[in-house]
Amino acid sequence: MLKNLFLNVYKNILYTNKIISNINAILKAKLATVLMIFTETPIATIANTILKSKSISIFKPPIL
Numbered sequence: 001m002l003k004n005l006f007l008n009v010y011k012n013i014l015y016t017n018k019i020i021s022n023i024n025a026i027l028k029a030k031l032a033t034v035l036m037i038f039t040e041t042p043i044a045t046i047a048n049t050i051l052k053s054k055s056i057s058i059f060k061p062p063i064l
Contacts, residue, residue, distance in 0.1 A: 028050045036043045
């Protein structure tokens, strides 16, 4: 029983991490689109910079 409990907790942690990862990917894509529109920089340059960053804070965008 205790083994099942830990297994369920572990599965929930993995699932939560996957959701956070997906949200992070969506934020990176939106940020790249906005930066491309406002800075007129090629999307490849912006995407490269953003993809290299580990995560994006909504309040502190990465320095390009």
